[in-house]
Amino acid sequence: MTNSIAAIPLSDADIFSEEVMSDPYPVFRELRDAGPIVYLSRHDAFAVARYQEARHVLGDWKSFSSADIALNKQFNEYVGEGIIRADPPIxxxxxxxLSAKLAPRAVRELAPDISRRAEKIVDTVIEQGSFDAVKGFAQRFPVEIVGDLIGLPQHGREHLLGLIDANFNCFGPANDRTFASFPKLQHLAEYVMLNTTRDELAEDSLGRAVYDAVDAGKIPASAAPWLVMTYVTAGMDTTVHALAHTIWLMAEHPDQWDALRADPALIPQAFREVLRFESPVQVFGRTARVDWEVEDFTVPAGSRLAVLFGSGNRDERKWTDADRFDVQRSNIDHLGFGYGLHGCAGQALAALEGEAILRALVARVSRIDAGPPVRHFNNVLRGLESLPTRLTVG
Ligand code: HEM
Structure with missing residues (x-):
């Protein structure tokens, strides 16, 4: 039987409020328990909070378009035809x-260099004794690695994280955080136009490969700076938040740290568990192109969907004891990198970075003490603002 839209469960939760974002998991659970689809009255969007439905939506681009990926109209109208909101064939x-250069085999060549850099940064923080795991650690590593890979000039990099953070906010609903971030988009655009031109980018870099594709007639010249920028924006703050959460979760769960030290082969799985447990990307939008029949409900064509990656990753229908952080869990199919056509293009690189940091820490650190954390609030990203940390060597 098909119900009308009125029968779809309603929620007036503001999942973008600081109150909910401080600990979103009880609200996510309420949304999942309310039904496979729940109308968020404050945001005029249908929450897809369960794992199976989230994966279904992400896996079917023909029925669920990314064209209006932001949850507010203004940003969808402002941004051009970037990869993340393009449907095929564009x-x-x-x-x-860039996908060939970011494929697991290509990225593996970077492993020795990334490991060296990870060991260096771990040596530095061990020497410091106590440090802030966000500003003094997590923020330094991906900016350096992704910046060098894309071939960005050194000057101006220091402004990037703030601008990218604002860019992610703009994918949220029409709230104060989104509107306060709009003015920063102009600065981001200026950064892109000045620093991602062919001449500014280092030779043999990923950025230069974009311009080679223009020369080969594969993409229009106007798309080049924005494509370079997508890789910059997608690859930095996301990884920063993942690394800070890695430190926090390992400090909070010393038994899991001990398990990892006892069996370092668990490292890839452990990093995936961080992404499952505290997903750096919490939400992105989709638009239903067709009526979507889900259980007894019909979501009408044209509806805006809010796909809740972070909730799907805690869905007890999918994960046994979903709220337990467990480095031995079988978690290859987590949604932290998304799924389907738009599934993260940089996931092999992100995993390499996270695993290199864990390997460097496991080799030298017997105990991680951290906290209390200060949460960072962003409409899309889940992360920390600061995390006082102390490492014990042994
Ligand atoms: C832990 C770190 C990271 C996380 C959690 C993450 C997460 C995600 C997620 C959830 C998506 C899917 C968006 C959607 O479905 O609409 C995505 C897409 C994307 N990511 Fe990542 N990402 C990370 C690191 C990176 C890195 C290092 C790069 C590249 C240097 C990158 C490049 C991209 C690109 C280009 C897309 C868009 C793909 C497309 O639309 O086809 N990401 N990422």
């Missing part, structure tokens, strides 16, 4: 340009 042309 999407595939843009993604093809």
């Amino acid at each position: 999407h595939d042309a843009l993604r093809g340009v």
Whole structure:
């Protein structure tokens, strides 16, 4: 039987309020328990909070378009045809340009260099004794690695994280955080136009490969700076938050740290568990192109969906004891990197970074003490603002 839209469960929760974002998991659970689809009255969007439905939506781009990926109209109208909001065929042309260079095999060549850099940064914080795991650690590593990979000039990099954070806010609903971030988009655009031109980018870099694709007629010249910028924006803050959460979760769960030290082969799984447990990307939008029949409900074509990655990753229908952080869990199919056509293009690199940091820490650190954490609030990203940390060597 098909119900009308009125029968779809309603929630007036503001999942973007600081109150909810401080600990979103009880509200996520309420949304999942309310039904496979729940109308968020404050945001005029249907929450897809369960794992199975989230994966279904992400896996079917024909029925669920990314064109209006932000949860507010203004940003969707403002941003151009970037990869993350493009549907095929434009999407595939843009993604093809860099995907070979970010494929697991290509990224593996970077492993020795990334390991060296990870060991260096771990040596530095061990020497310091106590440090802030966000500003003094997590923020330094991906900016350096992704910046060098893309071939960005050194000057101006220091402004990037703040601008990228604002950019992610703009994917949220029409709230104060979104509107306060709009003015920063102009600065981000200026950064892109000045620093991601062919001449500014280092030779043999990923950024230069984008311009090679222009020369080969694969993508239009106007798309080049924005494609470079997508890789910059997508690859920095996300990884920063993942690394800070890695430190926090390992400090909070010393038994899991001990398990990892006893069996370092668990490292890839452990980093995935961080992404499952505290997903750096919490939400992105989709638009239903067709009526979507889900259980007894019909979501009408044209509806805006809010896919809750962080909730799907805690869905007790999918995960046994979902709220337990467990480095031995089988978690290859977590949604932290998304799924389907738009699934993270940089996931092999992100995993390499996270695993290199864990390997460097496991080799030298017997205990991590951290806290209390100060939460960072962003409409899309889940992360920390600061995390006082102390490492014990042994
Ligand atoms: C732990 C770190 C990271 C996390 C949690 C993460 C998460 C995600 C998620 C959830 C998506 C899917 C968006 C959607 O479905 O609409 C995505 C897409 C994307 N990510 Fe990542 N990401 C990370 C690191 C990176 C890195 C290091 C890069 C590249 C240097 C990167 C490049 C991209 C790109 C280009 C897309 C868009 C793909 C497309 O639309 O086809 N990401 N990421």
